[in-house]
Amino acid sequence: MSKDIYAEVLIEYEVKSLDKVFTYEIPSFLLDKIKVGMKVKVPFNNKSINGLVLKLKNSCDEQFEIKEIIEILNEDIVFDDEMFKIAEKLKNLTLCSLSTAFKTMVPASLKVSSNKKSMAKYERLLILNKEENVIEEYINNNKKAKKQIELLEKLVSNEQIFYRDYPVSVVKALAEKELVTYEYIPKYRIMPKEKIKSVVALTEEQSLVINNILKEKNKYKTHLIYGVTASGKTEVYFNLIETILKNNQTALVLVPEITLSTQLIKRFYERFGNIVGIYHSSLSDTERYDEYLKAYRNEVKIMIGTRSSVFVPLKNLGIIIIDEEHSDNFKQDTTPRYNAIDIAKFRAKYHSIPLVLGSATPSLESMAKANVGIYSLHTMKKRIGLSILPEVTIVDMAEEMKKRNNVISELLKNNINKCLNANEQAIILLNRRGYSSFITCQNCGYTYKCKYCDISLTYHKSSDSLRCHYCGYTVIKDDKCPECHESSLSFLGTGTEKLEDIFKKEFSNAKILRMDTDTTANKGSHEKIINAFKNHEYDILIGTQMISKGLDFPLVTLVGVINADASLNIPDFRSSERTFELLDQVAGRAGRSGLKGNVIIQTFNPDNYIFENVKNHDYESFYQNEMAIRKKLKYPPYYFLTSIKIISPEYELASKEATKVKSFLEKNLQKSTIILGPTTANVFRINNTYRFQIIIKYQKDDQLEKTLKDLEQIFITNKKVYLEIDNNPLKV
Ligand code: ADP
Ligand code: ZN
Numbered sequence: 001m002s003k004d005i006y007a008e009v010l011i012e013y014e015v016k017s018l019d020k021v022f023t024y025e026i027p028s029f030l031l032d033k034i035k036v037g038m039k040v041k042v043p044f045n046n047k048s049i050n051g052l053v054l055k056l057k058n059s060c061d062e063q064f065e066i067k068e069i070i071e072i073l074n075e076d077i078v079f080d081d082e083m084f085k086i087a088e089k090l091k092n093l094t095l096c097s098l099s100t101a102f103k104t105m106v107p108a109s110l111k112v113s114s115n116k117k118s119m120a121k122y123e124r125l126l127i128l129n130k131e132e133n134v135i136e137e138y139i140n141n142n143k144k145a146k147k148q149i150e151l152l153e154k155l156v157s158n159e160q161i162f163y164r165d166y167p168v169s170v171v172k173a174l175a176e177k178e179l180v181t182y183e184y185i186p187k188y189r190i191m192p193k194e195k196i197k198s199v200v201a202l203t204e205e206q207s208l209v210i211n212n213i214l215k216e217k218n219k220y221k222t223h224l225i226y227g228v229t230a231s232g233k234t235e236v237y238f239n240l241i242e243t244i245l246k247n248n249q250t251a252l253v254l255v256p257e258i259t260l261s262t263q264l265i266k267r268f269y270e271r272f273g274n275i276v277g278i279y280h281s282s283l284s285d286t287e288r289y290d291e292y293l294k295a296y297r298n299e300v301k302i303m304i305g306t307r308s309s310v311f312v313p314l315k316n317l318g319i320i321i322i323d324e325e326h327s328d329n330f331k332q333d334t335t336p337r338y339n340a341i342d343i344a345k346f347r348a349k350y351h352s353i354p355l356v357l358g359s360a361t362p363s364l365e366s367m368a369k370a371n372v373g374i375y376s377l378h379t380m381k382k383r384i385g386l387s388i389l390p391e392v393t394i395v396d397m398a399e400e401m402k403k404r405n406n407v408i409s410e411l412l413k414n415n416i417n418k419c420l421n422a423n424e425q426a427i428i429l430l431n432r433r434g435y436s437s438f439i440t441c442q443n444c445g446y447t448y449k450c451k452y453c454d455i456s457l458t459y460h461k462s463s464d465s466l467r468c469h470y471c472g473y474t475v476i477k478d479d480k481c482p483e484c485h486e487s488s489l490s491f492l493g494t495g496t497e498k499l500e501d502i503f504k505k506e507f508s509n510a511k512i513l514r515m516d517t518d519t520t521a522n523k524g525s526h527e528k529i530i531n532a533f534k535n536h537e538y539d540i541l542i543g544t545q546m547i548s549k550g551l552d553f554p555l556v557t558l559v560g561v562i563n564a565d566a567s568l569n570i571p572d573f574r575s576s577e578r579t580f581e582l583l584d585q586v587a588g589r590a591g592r593s594g595l596k597g598n599v600i601i602q603t604f605n606p607d608n609y610i611f612e613n614v615k616n617h618d619y620e621s622f623y624q625n626e627m628a629i630r631k632k633l634k635y636p637p638y639y640f641l642t643s644i645k646i647i648s649p650e651y652e653l654a655s656k657e658a659t660k661v662k663s664f665l666e667k668n669l670q671k672s673t674i675i676l677g678p679t680t681a682n683v684f685r686i687n688n689t690y691r692f693q694i695i696i697k698y699q700k701d702d703q704l705e706k707t708l709k710d711l712e713q714i715f716i717t718n719k720k721v722y723l724e725i726d727n728n729p730l731k732v
Helices: 081-094 098-105 132-141 146-156 168-176 204-214 233-246 262-275 285-296 307-311 340-351 364-371 397-402 410-421 496-506 525-534 575-587 609-615 619-632 651-668 704-716
Strands: 006-011 020-025 039-044 047-057 071-074 121-128 180-187 221-227 250-254 276-279 302-305 317-323 354-359 376-380 391-396 425-429 436-441 458-460 465-467 474-476 489-494 512-515 540-543 556-561 598-603 640-648 674-686 689-698 722-727
Touching: 006 039, 006 098, 020 039, 020 047, 081 098, 081 340, 098 307, 121 146, 132 146, 146 168, 146 180, 168 180, 204 221, 204 233, 204 376, 221 233, 221 340, 221 364, 233 250, 233 262, 233 317, 233 354, 250 307, 250 340, 262 276, 262 302, 262 525, 276 285, 302 307, 307 340, 317 340, 340 354, 364 376, 364 619, 391 397, 391 410, 391 609, 397 598, 410 425, 410 556, 410 598, 425 575, 489 496, 496 512, 496 540, 512 525, 556 575, 575 598, 575 609, 575 619, 598 609, 609 619, 640 651, 640 704, 651 674, 651 689, 651 704, 704 722
Parallel strands: 221 354, 221 376, 250 302, 250 317, 276 302, 317 354, 391 598, 425 540, 425 556, 512 540, 556 598
Antiparallel strands: 006 020, 006 047, 039 047, 039 071, 121 180, 436 458, 436 489, 458 465, 465 474, 640 689, 640 722, 674 689
């Protein structure tokens, strides 16, 4: 058999989403080194450019002159078969290019376009360089060189000593006599943690779920654990993973958001110690690189992380667990618009292993799949120990307004005081950050709006500025109305920052803490907030949805929701589902340790059906109610959706192209498919670009994939109009 002397290389091309594959000759000095999946430098248009080796071959029928590969760029990672297949899958699911797919799957420094050779750090581990009797002799004859002797004795007794542990002069003296030498070993930026927790005895419910899942541990199957808050799901995950580890396999655990999962990650470290790796976007690039490599080198056996960790190349994967599976965060809302659950399914299928989804409020899609038997359903109805579900009261804010209680209802106020008097803690949810959501002039009606987006600016008091939450545009607030110059600017719509002020006035003896995107911008700040609150340094925690999930504070007996309508009134077919989840989750923070919990929810729409379901902690009824609505309105899970946005800096052009896209779809899709629009998108103008939207609803359409690919091709070279295709969008 002749040698493979040619390589097909995928190069990073500058034009959007175009994949270019070219054949290069492998120079003789690289012949035995180049492998499929390696990153290389190749000549291209008189420049050199980075590429990824897709295939090796021994012949080539290329018409053009064949150039030679220049060098191998980074040997830390070589993509394997699974990674190639995942990239292909990602490309098909989201219609992105193969280059974009690979880019999405790795930390920044491993991207094909990155020129970084290696980010790996090493450290010098000292080792003995002579037989033990020679060392002993040296020790006996040189008793005065105390430091040298101490070092040698430690090495003789197999202690780990690094170059940096002793003064250079000491190490050098021993190295010159060839008694000691060193070897490089990888040094990681995130140090391993020691395990401390012992194992608990499982409840009957927990054992049953574990056994039922493990019965099928060697085949691909999606399991849905529907377990109320504090029913012990995490303990189930731990046990599943323990069994998998005994099999010499590894486990991947996805969590929605790192800020919501600090406590969970801590529990993983305590339970499994230094075989746990973490991977998420608030790590630095080098830290992420290290964690990725630990998985690749099979040095960590459990990887816990957010959406992007679904791509981490763990060896010999044995189980994938997705906690809080209903969360929106598993779907990426920029290109490529993938859902980590789809990628997890693909990997589980690839390895023939179980995928476990867990939630107290499963997404409607997942529960529907479980109900028709596509997923296996495992239900956990009982809370662990003494903890009982809290009592929920709904307060009609229209009535309170009459009594001039504009922000805090009488009931909530009384309960907060009661809670403070009992020396217990309260959590207050307001899902809107900033000080006030808009500033309006009472005299002329002027409202501060973003220059680039169709959105009013949010006032942030700490910086005395108005900010656009879409594009970041910021202006300093004026003293007087910029339009009519009267001093009549008023602050409307309360955000968490203003609520904190109001609470500090109303409950002046209480210590109050706020947690939202603004107070957690710095690394480590959310952990500080959580720990301070857990240690009872504060009485009341005010926050956005960030405080609604995953947190376990034994002293919290009261949860207040200031404005439940904030998420209910968002124009999206999933807003009821999201609000139910949010309220049920935040309610689950109260009364977790045997103390009785109270939840008070303030709304202007007390008659909305979801409040009855929240009040009774009744996910099943919520599910039935909402499914009936979805069926009637032809929404998921009854229909699939694809959203197409037609975006351009020119209004006329966007409008014209949107109409063309519609007729293209009508011509090519099946008759049973519903095509809605074009209409203006929810926020019509963002960053000075105009956005039209078309929604496709279908149950089955064999023409869809091809039609969308063709459409994408038509627009790929259009510099003025951009197409944003989102399959199974979470928001429309
Ligand atoms: P979930 O993930 O369903 O919200 P957790 O796993 O966090 O529930 O469990 C809630 C609490 O109960 C935790 O403090 C956990 O340590 C404890 N717990 C879980 N299982 C058991 C058990 N079998 N025995 C005693 N305590 C348990
Ligand atoms: Zn803006």
